[in-house]
Amino acid sequence: MQKDAYTLILEAIDAGVYRPGDRLVESELAERFGVSRTPVREALQRLETQSMLARDGRSLIVASLDHNQLAELYVVRSELEALAAALAAKHAAPEEVRVLQEMVDEDRGRTRDPIALSQANKRFHRQIHLASHNRYLVQQLDLVHRSMALLATTSLAAEGRGETALAEHQAIVDAIREGDEAGAAAALRAHISKAFETRLKLDAQGGHLGAGEAR
Template sequence: MSDDQELSQGGIAFAKLMSAIEAGEFRPGDRLRETDIAERLSLSRTPVREALRRLEAERIVEHRPRIGAVIRTLGQTEVVELYEMRLVLERTAAEMAAKHASAAEVDALFAINDEIAAATNAPSRAAAINQRFHRSIYLAARNRFLLESARALNNALLLLGPTTLADEARITTVVGQHGLIIEAISQADIDAAGATAEAHLQTSLRHRLSLMRS
């Protein structure tokens, strides 16, 4: 196999591993054994090793003596710091979306929120749709630098562990808060958009911390 082919296989291994982590197939604290992953992805160990090195460089994975590659686990302080940054970015995104969002984008946000509401018995699906909802707000903000800043947090978000959208009551709360954000954006109410986005993140943080304590 040529170097280019090996590099391509490493890229494939990385993409597949990232998808598995995003889907919750691998969770924070899980050990990633080269042989197991190679067999699971039908790849040789060399590209898997390359993918694990890349995950380590991006601080998704850490190497522990006598154990090997393990998906990082965030402590409470890191979780709070992560949500503080999310709060700043998502408040800004909602405010800018209130300035720039088109009617079609607002309609799309309402539709995505309805999809979350319908996924009460599928936490993983609800979480994936929820990510699409927030990404849509960033896109509606019309600011490439804000979008890049949000993407920089994506790896850390993968380390939060299981979704908080695990029951109907929680999904109902999230859908209701999303509705307030969308309504503010649709009315071009910049202050309300920012305030409702901030309130939403504060609620999410409190719920996340309660799960960590349980």
């Protein structure tokens, strides 16, 4: 299935091709993606409505999150992700649990590559969302993670964070495997809390990485 202009632009933002503060030019986007300007214009309007883009004079730029927006986003993410983990502990099939474990095992070889690890991290969390077997929750988490694309750095860039994050992932998988709903929710909530704390420290230090991280 051919992707529409909206999806192409959104994926480019998520991949770090366009980062917070970058200007999006209709003609350049049309040429890059090989589509006409009309669907690009409509996609830009839709992304602006969703607060993924912001106005800078007459130009549209990729939006960024201020401190309060970041805090609000992490509160919502923490609660929704915790619910997903609890539901996964209740509903996940054995095969889904094995896939989660394989992801953790494979990611141990990525701890020195924050960008690769952050991409793997997205896949891991997405797998938990799907294992919740609740389509409405998955939809809401998709919106939350779309907003995460507006963060210019990854908390996994912090020294030693990759190893500790994987240990936290393992605790989440263990609780899901054991069917421990409360334990899975608590482990996921603690994981998000630590990621938020690490991000705040990175931002305070002015830390920035290369493209594409989430987060």
